[in-house]
Each structure stands twice: as structure tokens, then as C-alpha cells.
Amino acid sequence: MTVETAGYTVLFYGMAVAAVFFAVATVISRHIFRSAVYLMCVLLAGAGFYLLLGAEFLAGVQVLVYVGGIVVLLAFVVMLTSTL
Numbered sequence: 001m002t003v004e005t006a007g008y009t010v011l012f013y014g015m016a017v018a019a020v021f022f023a024v025a026t027v028i029s030r031h032i033f034r035s036a037v038y039l040m041c042v043l044l045a046g047a048g049f050y051l052l053l054g055a056e057f058l059a060g061v062q063v064l065v066y067v068g069g070i071v072v073l074l075a076f077v078v079m080l081t082s083t084l
Contacts, residue, residue, distance in 0.1 A: 012052055019045035033078050040071045 001009075019042055026038040043066045050059035 008052060012049075015045050015048045015052075019049075033075065036071055036074045036078060039074070040067055043067045043071065 022038045022041040022045065026035050026042060029035045029038060043062060047059040047062040047067070050056075050062060
């Protein structure tokens with residue numbers, strides 16, 4: 001095992017742990033806006049996995065469509081419909 005593959009392995013497992021942590025935090029969070037932020041972190045970790053695979057275009061699409069679109073839309077819906 002070379003140093004480069006060992007670095008990729010450590011990076012992969014670190015991102016996997018972070019993705020699972022944020023996914024669980026998304027589900028158990030009692031605040032919906034925090035859940036949206038945790039979901040954004042999970043989707044960014046997914047983009048990081050695409051980068052590790054060498055699929056830069058798919059990582060960019062993941063960030064633009066899901067992180068930039070869906071999570072922002074969810075955040076606007078939460079802010080517009082939340083009551084005091």
C-alpha cells in the first residue's frame with residue numbers, strides 16, 4: 001500500500017464517518033432548520049465521495065443541484081412557513 005492510497009483510505013473513512021454522523025443528526029434533530037443544515041453536510045460528503053472517485057463533474061452537479069437548489073429551497077420554505 002502506497003502513501004497515496006493510504007491517504008485516500010483515511011480520507012474516505014473520515015468522510016464516511018462524517019456522513020453517517022450528519023445523517024443521524026438530520027433524522028434526530030428537533031429543529032427543522034438544523035436538519036436542513038445537516039442534510040447539506042451529508043450531500044457535501046456525497047460530493048466528496050464523487051471527488052475521490054475522480055468524477056469531478058458529478059461532484060459539481062451534486063453541489064449545484066442538491067446543495068445549491070434543494071437545501072436552499074428547503075431553508076426558504078422553513079423560514080417562510082415557520083410561526084412563532
